[in-house]
Amino acid sequence: MLRHMRLPGRRLLWLALGLVLVVAGCGSEAPRPAAPQGESITLYTCVNDTTVQPVIKAFQSAHPGSEVKLFRAPTGELNARVASDVRSGGLKADVIWACDPLTMRGYLDQQLVGGWLPAEIDGVPEQFRTADSIGVAVLYLVAVHAKGLAPKTWSDLTGSGYAPVAVPDPAVAASALGALGYFSQADGYGLDFYRKLQQQGGKQVSTPDNVTTGVAQGQYRAGLTIANSAYLAQQKGSPIEVTWPKPGAIAIYGPVALSRQSADSTLAKDFISYLVSKGGQQVMADAGSYPTLPGVSEPKIPSGAPVVYPDWDRIASTKDTLLKDYQTIFGT
Numbered sequence: 001m002l003r004h005m006r007l008p009g010r011r012l013l014w015l016a017l018g019l020v021l022v023v024a025g026c027g028s029e030a031p032r033p034a035a036p037q038g039e040s041i042t043l044y045t046c047v048n049d050t051t052v053q054p055v056i057k058a059f060q061s062a063h064p065g066s067e068v069k070l071f072r073a074p075t076g077e078l079n080a081r082v083a084s085d086v087r088s089g090g091l092k093a094d095v096i097w098a099c100d101p102l103t104m105r106g107y108l109d110q111q112l113v114g115g116w117l118p119a120e121i122d123g124v125p126e127q128f129r130t131a132d133s134i135g136v137a138v139l140y141l142v143a144v145h146a147k148g149l150a151p152k153t154w155s156d157l158t159g160s161g162y163a164p165v166a167v168p169d170p171a172v173a174a175s176a177l178g179a180l181g182y183f184s185q186a187d188g189y190g191l192d193f194y195r196k197l198q199q200q201g202g203k204q205v206s207t208p209d210n211v212t213t214g215v216a217q218g219q220y221r222a223g224l225t226i227a228n229s230a231y232l233a234q235q236k237g238s239p240i241e242v243t244w245p246k247p248g249a250i251a252i253y254g255p256v257a258l259s260r261q262s263a264d265s266t267l268a269k270d271f272i273s274y275l276v277s278k279g280g281q282q283v284m285a286d287a288g289s290y291p292t293l294p295g296v297s298e299p300k301i302p303s304g305a306p307v308v309y310p311d312w313d314r315i316a317s318t319k320d321t322l323l324k325d326y327q328t329i330f331g332t
Helices: 002-025 049-062 075-087 101-109 154-158 174-185 190-199 208-216 227-235 266-276 278-286 312-330
Strands: 040-045 067-072 095-097 134-145 165-168 203-205 222-226 241-243 249-258
Touching: 040 049, 040 075, 040 266, 049 067, 049 227, 049 266, 049 278, 075 101, 095 266, 101 174, 101 249, 101 312, 134 174, 134 208, 134 227, 134 266, 134 278, 154 190, 165 174, 165 190, 165 208, 174 190, 174 222, 174 249, 174 312, 190 312, 203 208, 208 222, 208 227, 222 227, 227 241, 249 266, 266 278
Parallel strands: 040 067, 040 095, 165 203, 165 222
Antiparallel strands: 095 249, 134 222, 134 241, 134 249
């Protein structure tokens, strides 16, 4: 008899618990669960600390418990790190954020990255996208120079009044490789542009930041650098000027891609999604980088400044020969 009397009580208990769950489910959407303590991903990039550190900090704040481990180096050193990984068993990065499409293409050709993109990428212009990578920032290669020496065109830099001109190394810096590719194809330029710079005493330095510093210190009268490097130096009081010469500043976009070995990493995918989100793009812009997503407040671009875009497919097909020919001019 007692057994039959307990049964309805149990049914009432389960019914009550069910009602509690239903009521809880009718509330507002639950907050995103924090990443488990100790969950981490590794990011390989050539992007400077001025940009990448604020991005990592903001992402980790939005994903409590997560960690983004960083390896950052110029493109040449980044390639060496990736090659070392491959020789020792496989890519150790979960995400690669490159500084130019050619570098990323090399990783894609080796089947190291790709196979996934965020769903919300339609806002990013198609020229910054492939089937396996998405551009998240743009570098603009511009002219930095002493005050009063603004060149109207890139070819002006070959004049004696600008000598000596500093040139970043295309074997080290992605933006320099993009510039080399563009000039090699542009009417009236070609490799003769670099040859004339060298004949006027032009010097090759390692990175665009080295160009900016050299001009600021008076070692060079002008140089080829990236806009965010030059404007940051200006903000810090460097006695330099920045010009976007005709036919235009050279736009080099930096793509990001997922490591194929990390195809199951939710955190890695969340990080890439954050980079292309409006919030992530604004963090980059606030740090001085140029976002790819339209509608985000971006750093300074002079009114009416001309911009040109390299033919990356064409550059890819001639890259090795191009670098070899360049070395005959600025070889060390």
